[in-house]
Amino acid sequence: MSESPVIRVEQLQKTYDKVEAVKGIDFEVAEGEVFGLLGPNGAGKTSTIEILEGLRPRTGGNAQVLGFDPDRQNQQLKDRIGVCLQATNLPAKMRVQEALELFGSFYTRSISSEQLLKRLQLWEKRAAFYETLSGGQKQRLALALALVNDPQLLFLDEPTTGLDPQIRLEIHGLIEEMKAEKRTVVLTTHYIEEAERLCDRVAIIDEGKIVAMGTPRELQQKSQEQSRIDILCGQPMNAAALPQWPDALESRLSEDGKSLTVYSSRPARTLFEIMKWLDQQGMQLEDVHLKRPTLEDVFVELTGKKLRD
């Protein structure tokens, strides 16, 4: 972690009446990092992000965002950050470019609406009423509004929820552009592939607590799950001749002897040995597939829940 993180959270707590939504969490986000908060609905990730955006007061602990206290300096903070919230709307009869110009006027610094519209592929739609935009266009406009003050820190709360896969990929592309521009991004999601693809580090949050934190790869490596290697050969393999592969816990051969499945804790080493053996046996390899444990597997292991529970 860099010496002065963009976000520093210590023992953060949030209580609604008697419900503890956030139970004393700690994390830091470095400049230029894409940090993911991963968790099911009701895990506490939206409460956490809304405290950091200056939208809700915290019940306990400390939080610093861009050097500001979100509770006490929320106007200065809001002027410097970009936020894309879940489920927001604009007036039906507001035009796309008007929205950008209006929201730009709220900040001490803003960038040209033309530049943003072209970048987010909304230039053709600049005169369209908000009510006529598709879901993807509305979400691109939401991202444009989050960028209107040229923020160095962006909060994206479930930016692709409810969008079809094609639009989701488009939004992923835009977030990758923000990452390439060295903007710091805090992203909440319950799409595992989103976190794996976009985040430098992920915190898995459940019932108001962080249950694991690290790069997606570190978290995958912590998993107790085994990697699975699937081999398909042109000829049947002899079950009796199958050796004990290094680091393999289990091997299964299909009835026709052509498909072999091996579970391994060190899949690269095991796969290398399998390839060597197949070559020695003169077997014709038709297909090979390696499946590592996903963040979803890690999440289920840690919380006993599915992400979309």
Added chain:
Amino acid sequence: MKQYLAIIAMDIKLALRLRAVIFFNFLFPLIFFFTFATVLRGEPGAMTFVVTMSVTLGVLGSGFFGAGIRAIQEREMNILRRYRVTPITPAPLLVGSMVTGWVIFLPYIVLLLLMAHFLYHMPLPSHFFQLLLFISLGLIAFRSLGLVIASVANTMQEGTILVQLFYFPMLLLSGATFPAEKFPRVMRIIHNFVPATYLVQGMQNIMVKGQGLMEKQNLAAAGVMVLTIVGGMLISMKLFRWEKEEKIRGSAKLWVFAVLAPFFAMGIWKWFQT
């Protein structure tokens, strides 16, 4: 100031694009105007009654529906939620609503007075600009009241009930739609406690009696409206909610009565006078 101007400019554009605003602010009162003006044509004093009724309909519609219901809609549709993440405070949004209502409504008042004069031969009031000023205060006061209702209503359903509870009694008991002189005694007492009464009476004083705004009774009514505007703004800012999930406790509805307190004080004063 940049935020205020941007909000006001956008609110005016949006209002002029909405059919409901055009209908409730212009067409609906105009339908009443032409219907009653045609029916009552030639009766002495009829045109000032028709103009007063049409203006009151417009003012109450603008206040309760234009400001109140629209503010609830924006909260319910998660529009205010989008504003909330920016550095904007409730003040520009509330002031924007007041100014927009006034900018849109004022040309209608002028048009109405000119139509009454040129089409139905109603003499133009000698204190024309004081009348416009008085109506403007009334309009902003009732928009202020509409915004307080929006602040204390948790849902659109609650807001609609509250608006109807105020709109119809004000329309029927203020003397705008039925001459107050014909009310029975009990209704005349209630009439003095109805806020819209002071708008109707002030307009009639200026148009029929040729009084200026500085006459004691009109000045008191204008003062009460100014107090309502200030009180309404302060209460709306205090109770402003950005999100539909932020509910307000039931007792907060009493704030509506707080903003109406100056009118109740006028009612008590009138009661003792009679």
